[in-house]
Amino acid sequence: MELQTTIYLVVGLSFALYIGIAIWARAGSTSEFYAAGGSVHPVTNGMATAADWMSAASFISMAGLISSMGYGGALFLMGWTGGYVLLAMLLAPYLRKFGKFTVPQFIGDRFYSKSASTVAVLCLLTASITYIIGQMTGVGVAFSRFLGVSSDTGIYVGMAIVFAYAVFGGMKGITYTQVAQYIVLILAYTIPAIFISLQLTGNPLPQLGLGGTYSGSDVSLLQKLDQVVTDLGFGQYTTTTAGSTLNMFMYTLSLMIGTAGLPHVIMRFFTVPRVKDARSSAGWALVFIALLYTTAPAVAAMAKLNLHGTVNTAVTSGGDLYAPEASLRYEERPDWMKRWEQTGLLKFEDKNGDGRIQYYNDKTANADAKAKASAAGWNGNELTVNPDIIVLANPEIALLPNWVIALVAAGGLAAALSTAAGLLMAISAAVSHDLVKGVFAPGISEKGELLTGKIAMAVAIVISGWLGLNPPGFAAGTVALAFGIAASSLFPAIMMGIFSTKMNKEGAIVGMLAGLFVTLFYVFAHKGLFFVKGTEYVDLIGGPNSFFGITPEAFGAVGALVNFVVAFAVDKVTKEPPVHIQAMVEAVRIPRGAKAIDGAH
């Protein structure tokens, strides 16, 4: 069967499966729509959380970025898993005991103030919409390849499908659909990795293959890769950090605390039956996430080696990389390159007019590589590969069978859709439940509330899709910004709400606003006001990354620190929270007496 037909077939079957499940588990009441009635088993919940969590950023974008960053890419791996330790210990069990189903509800009740919950809604919307922009970028990549169109058209198609999909079911439909999506996406991710690991190292487990010996040689795979990339003028794969050590540290920290502060992930832990289950649920989620996250570094390194091997025959033969006949003749390029050229995400420009593809780092500081390149008549790098295509193109690069390529396409779409749906659910709950019902129109009917939620989803999709056309970065980079925003605004407020009985509403509100404001100020300086291209004001803050070389993606950790400091300072000079609130915090710390969640209060 032809490749394109196989892709349509596999993707179509996977969609039929999700829609079937959504119909079967259609939500009735509002409480079912958002929180599945508090009746989901920890393992099921863990799997659904994993699907919810592993978005287009994890599935499509992350390994590609690790591939281009090398060792420094570990910040995504550690950041997006380490946060679960914080979530399991610091937040999940207590929020479950608290017994509300949205984050603004918790903040509003704990800080006895509607303003606090409104500020929380603002933080939540900023973080979630930024997150969806990143998803839309990923969705665009997936659909562009899947339909053979430009990535912009891919985004339009994606917007329509995400909307139909999120409006259709509720959380309950989504919980079981997400279990199915997890299974599709994990198979799609690991099967090609196993094939490739076998090809390159003879070891079927990618986690071991990455540390294995490169087939047909006596050096390790990583040594081989290090040698190839340094010869071509790139930084050494196993040691190149992301910016500076400080930046990598802050970036990782930012992703970790952002993980623990993201509303759509936290919401998941309201749906388990007991406090005990909230603790282990985070562990199960991480097990399922780790299956992909420990495979990703292998995918990254192996795809990089395969890509270099495709355009330069000397990589596999071990000869001179700069020999004229080693570079691939453009006319003889493999089909997958032609397919990706259509999307505009892979480009070739014959700078020295020899009809061959030279792929190297032309801005290298390595004098040896520079000399070799100019001696060979290389006139600049000729191949541009968008890192976001690496995972989807990976099985094609390795020349794997068509059904594997089709499976990866289905997995990428599953990842993007499941997360977008989860985020839209959080947005819809925040707007309809916390803002409209909680603040503006307490008397709204259940039907009116559901409708408001759906309108909120539609607006969110249009805004993020539009911004996704000119994204502030690669999918995973944009998503990292969302984590920074959650880290700087929501995480500190929730944590102080549990761990300090004395934190009052003034402290929490000013803290959240301060954290959110400094982070957005720094991010918008680099990425444009509200991510609109052309409104950057980076000179105003003294040039890019002017704060100790910290990139905007890593700034969330600084914002969180500001949030804590400001909150405690304001708390000191304003009056203590009422006695019944302090007693409530004491009660939240004790598991006994947890009741089923109560959203309607």
Place this chain on the structure above:
Amino acid sequence: MQHDSAGYWKATLSLLFKVLVIWFLVSFGAGILFADLLNGIHLGGYPLGFWFAQQGSIYVFIALIFWYAKKMGDLDREFDVHED
């Protein structure tokens, strides 16, 4: 409240602290701050610092959560604050 809630909270915080120390050491310690140093040691084909950053820390995180969940279960029973 008839339970020793202050004692329970103190025990909880001390467990939290232990978990956080390990959490920090494997990721920020071995994976970032001391990665260069550890890279001198090899684990199969992996330089050790690189392994901690891209593999090892994740395995330790999983073990930490389950260990924490188990320990908390023990604490809940010890202080008689467990559910049902």
